Amino acid sequence: MIETEYQTDFFERTITLKEAWMRSEEEIEKLLNNLEKRLGEGKTALVTSLNIDEEPCLKVYKKKENGIVYKVSPKTELDKMIELQNLGNDIGVFVPEPHLVGNHDDLEFILMEKVKGYTIKDIVTNNIELPANFSLDDFIGRVKEFLARMHEKRIYHRDLHWDNIMIEKGTGKIYIIDFGSSTSSFGDDESEIYREKTPSGETITFKTDEDEFKEVCKELRNYLLTN
Numbered sequence: 649m650i651e652t653e654y655q656t657d658f659f660e661r662t663i664t665l666k667e668a669w670m671r672s673e674e675e676i677e678k679l680l681n682n683l684e685k686r687l688g689e690g691k692t693a694l695v696t697s698l699n700i701d702e703e704p705c706l707k708v709y710k711k712k713e714n715g716i717v718y719k720v721s722p723k724t725e726l727d728k729m730i731e732l733q734n735l736g737n738d739i740g741v742f743v744p745e746p747h748l749v750g751n752h753d754d755l756e757f758i759l760m761e762k763v764k765g766y767t768i769k770d771i772v773t774n775n776i777e778l779p780a781n782f783s784l785d786d787f788i789g790r791v792k793e794f795l796a797r798m799h800e801k802r803i804y805h806r807d808l809h810w811d812n813i814m815i816e817k818g819t820g821k822i823y824i825i826d827f828g829s830s831t832s833s834f835g836d837d838e839s840e841i842y843r844e845k846t847p848s849g850e851t852i853t854f855k856t857d858e859d860e861f862k863e864v865c866k867e868l869r870n871y872l873l874t875n
């Protein structure tokens with residue numbers, strides 16, 4: 649049985665997807681038990697495609713023997729994505745629209761919009777062609793503007809590596825994904841924003857979003873120079 653812990657009003661707005669979800673619960677169970685239609689995999693989750701019309705995807709959190717490996721709860725991750733919807737629409741930077749957080753047996757998942765494109769890592773390591781009108785300076789300018797707006801809203805991504813930024817095929821729309829390490833801050837002290845104590849008492853230090861993004865730009869620049 650699939651249990652829904654939380655859902656946005658997406659299903660009320662999109663009746664066909666609601667029907668598809670109801671119809672395909674069995675298929676979703678199959679996917680959760682056998683995650684073969686993989687779109688990607690990170691440290692904490694597997695992301696897999698659904699076979700229904702509007703093509704959302706499932707981010708399914710991996711389990712570790714002694715607990716779940718995610719850093720923030722899926723609900724917190726979904727809340728961040730909701731807060732950031734529309735923030736960068738005018739500058740062509742998007743965050744996938746989240747639909748719901750649910751669980752099945754001991755697996756937790758987020759159902760969200762599937763980005764029909766590639767991560768910067770995919771592009772660089774698999775030699776994927778960028779949209780014809782792609783400009784690196786333009787890309788950098790847009791993402792920097794998005795980061796500034798996000799930080800103004802006191803949200804920090806804290807995991808902005810090359811596999812967490814995607815470019816949509818054909819359109820070139822930029823997507824920032826994976827808010828699984830993100831945080832909200834009400835202080836101004838950056839060293840606190842980018843530092844966290846784990847339940848075991850260890851202190852983790854994150855790179856700043858700006859520094860991580862610089863690394864991504866470096867990879868992309870090298871790729872463009874050699875291709």
Ligand SMILES: Nc1ncnc2c1ncn2[C@@H]1O[C@H](COP(=O)(O)OP(=O)(O)OP(=O)(O)O)[C@@H](O)[C@H]1O
Nearest residue numbers: 688689690691692693695744761762763811826828
């Ligand atoms: N909405 C999406 N649409 C399409 N592909 C996605 C989407 N979300 C994630 N992916 C793919 O799945 C991969 C893993 O997802 P995600 O980054 O959310 O997992 P993670 O385990 O939290 O990653 P990390 O190792 O960065 O912590 C991504 O790098 C990307 O390739």
Ligand SMILES: [Mg+2]
Nearest residue numbers: 690811812826
């Ligand atoms: Mg990731």
